[in-house]
Amino acid sequence: MKKVLIKMLIGLLTILAIWTILTFWAEAEGESKTWEAGNSLSHKKVLIVYDPDPFYNLDQQVCEAVGNVLAKNGWHVTYQTVKAAKKRSNTKFSLYVFCANTYNWSPDWSITSFIKKDIVIKGKNVAALTLGGGSTRRAQRLFENEIIERGGVLLGSRAYWLWRPNDDSRLKEFNVKIAVEIAEKFGKEIVVSIKSDSDEIRK
Numbered sequence: 001m002k003k004v005l006i007k008m009l010i011g012l013l014t015i016l017a018i019w020t021i022l023t024f025w026a027e028a029e030g031e032s033k034t035w036e037a038g039n040s041l042s043h044k045k046v047l048i049v050y051d052p053d054p055f056y057n058l059d060q061q062v063c064e065a066v067g068n069v070l071a072k073n074g075w076h077v078t079y080q081t082v083k084a085a086k087k088r089s090n091t092k093f094s095l096y097v098f099c100a101n102t103y104n105w106s107p108d109w110s111i112t113s114f115i116k117k118d119i120v121i122k123g124k125n126v127a128a129l130t131l132g133g134g135s136t137r138r139a140q141r142l143f144e145n146e147i148i149e150r151g152g153v154l155l156g157s158r159a160y161w162l163w164r165p166n167d168d169s170r171l172k173e174f175n176v177k178i179a180v181e182i183a184e185k186f187g188k189e190i191v192v193s194i195k196s197d198s199d200e201i202r203k
Contacts (some may be wrong), residue, residue, distance in 0.1 A: 017139040032083040038071030045091060046075050050099035050129075051082040052111035058162055058176055059099050059131055064182040066097055066129070069187030082110045086118050095125045095155075095194065098147065102132030112146050122151030128188050129183070131155070136163040155193050158186045 029040040031052060048067050050059045067077040078091070098115065100107035107130065113169050115121065126147050130140040136159040144157050165171055 011167075012112075017144075027100050031081060034084045035079050035082045037077040037079070039074050042074055042075050042076040044075045044095075045093045046070055046077050046095040046097060046143075047085070047091075047093040048077060048097040049082060049085045049111065049114065051101065051108055053101045053131070056162060057130070058160065058179060059101055059129075061176065061180050062129055062131065063097065063158055065180045065188070066127070066187040070095075070191065073191045082114045089130070091173050093124070093125070095190070096152070097120055097127045097129065097190075099100050099129040099131065100139065100143045102130060102136045104172035105138045107139045107143040107146070112143070115146055115150055115152075121147065121164055125155050125194065128157040129154050129186075130159045131162070132159070133162045138159065144194055150184060155190060155194035156186065158182070 033052075046049075046067070048063045050063050053059050063079060067079060071077045078093075096119075098111055100111045103107070128143055128147055130136045130143050130196075132139060140157060140159045144154060147154055160166060160183065162175065162179075165178075166175055166182055167173075170178055
């Protein structure tokens, strides 16, 4: 009995060790990367920030889906990974889109740390994207709270899944494709929301 317990304990410790290593590897800051889209002379500028997932690039695809819609509507879009966004810039953005991957039911450390320490979003328009393999409800809630606690004006928040269906009525279609389409729709909602706010200000 004692030997069985020892083997079970060793097995448990091994699983915990592997889980810890994988967590730190996944949470580590990804490469520094910046690219742009849209009219560079536009006064409407948006910064889209994410930390690359080491396993899948759904984060980049979803960010580009939102950004492409904004670019088509007259915005100048700057895409940056967290490592690149940490480098100080004098550019003033009127909108921020932050994308968080979910690890251990929480938004990834890199993006939440960036929001806490490396950027001022008080009074700024912010949209949040939360990605995960399955349910991201807790991570999405924590991510939204982080943005609100830093004074960001949360225009909207959406969750996208890699394995769980993003649309139960389209189970035979490629799930990532559906996620991208839903992200494009969210981009359109952001455009409408900001236009409505501008109309209110003009009135």
